[in-house]
Amino acid sequence: MAFEYVIKFSKRKTLALKVNKKGEVIVAAPMRCSKRAIKNFVDSNTQWIEKTLSKVEIYQQKSEPKKYIVGELFFFKGEKYPLIFIDDIKNVKLTQTSLQAPTHHKSPSKLIYNWYKDNATEAIMEAMDIESQRIGLYPEKVLVSRMRSSWGTCSCKGRVSIAWRLIMAPPEVLNYVVIHELAHLKHLNHSRKFWSLVQEYCPDYKKHKKWLKEHGAYLNFDF
Numbered sequence: 001m002a003f004e005y006v007i008k009f010s011k012r013k014t015l016a017l018k019v020n021k022k023g024e025v026i027v028a029a030p031m032r033c034s035k036r037a038i039k040n041f042v043d044s045n046t047q048w049i050e051k052t053l054s055k056v057e058i059y060q061q062k063s064e065p066k067k068y069i070v071g072e073l074f075f076f077k078g079e080k081y082p083l084i085f086i087d088d089i090k091n092v093k094l095t096q097t098s099l100q101a102p103t104h105h106k107s108p109s110k111l112i113y114n115w116y117k118d119n120a121t122e123a124i125m126e127a128m129d130i131e132s133q134r135i136g137l138y139p140e141k142v143l144v145s146r147m148r149s150s151w152g153t154c155s156c157k158g159r160v161s162i163a164w165r166l167i168m169a170p171p172e173v174l175n176y177v178v179i180h181e182l183a184h185l186k187h188l189n190h191s192r193k194f195w196s197l198v199q200e201y202c203p204d205y206k207k208h209k210k211w212l213k214e215h216g217a218y219l220n221f222d223f
Helices: 035-044 046-062 108-135 164-168 171-183 192-201 205-218
Strands: 005-010 016-019 025-030 073-076 079-086 099-102 141-145 152-154 159-163
Touching: 016 046, 025 035, 035 046, 073 108, 073 164, 099 108, 108 141, 108 159, 108 164, 108 171, 108 192, 152 171, 159 164, 159 171, 164 171, 171 192, 171 205, 192 205
Parallel strands: 005 025, 079 099, 141 159
Antiparallel strands: 016 025, 073 079, 152 159
16 A cells, blocks of 8 residues: 655654654655665555554544534543433533533533533542642642643643543543652653652553553543
């Protein structure tokens, strides 16, 4: 199978491949690398490219904007709930079987977002308090963020931000991200000491990292 690809030359010494979220195949190549050598490199990695492009296609499908229609699925704490509209309620409500929203609200998307944000703030602050005491590391400030490019951040000044979207993940995944960012208060890197600290307080962290990688694209919606 032939692929269209973009070549980016630099002072690097080896060839490398990347597929971005738009589905573009990018080849990073040394300045004097021949087109034949690049083509042979791409051809030899056809299987990897096909597999990666398939994942990108799935990611793009997952990332489609919400339509806020009856039956549309929403994640909450790792479970999926179909959206239904109810005439005699004024606020969003979660039952064992559905996510309910008022029928005639002028902006159901914003109402649902605010409900998620409130629940996320409560859950994140509770997890932060519990894990801070357990680990003995305390942030200067905790923010519940709308960040899209990461699940959490920790600044050199001790400010920790956690993505509200994690309220859609299983609680143990949210806890892992909280522990991850708290560990940065002691190790502002991803060294062996950092991961050793994370593992000490979250032995299954690799499992939770994998869950985010496989399901993270579902944990979002616009309003």
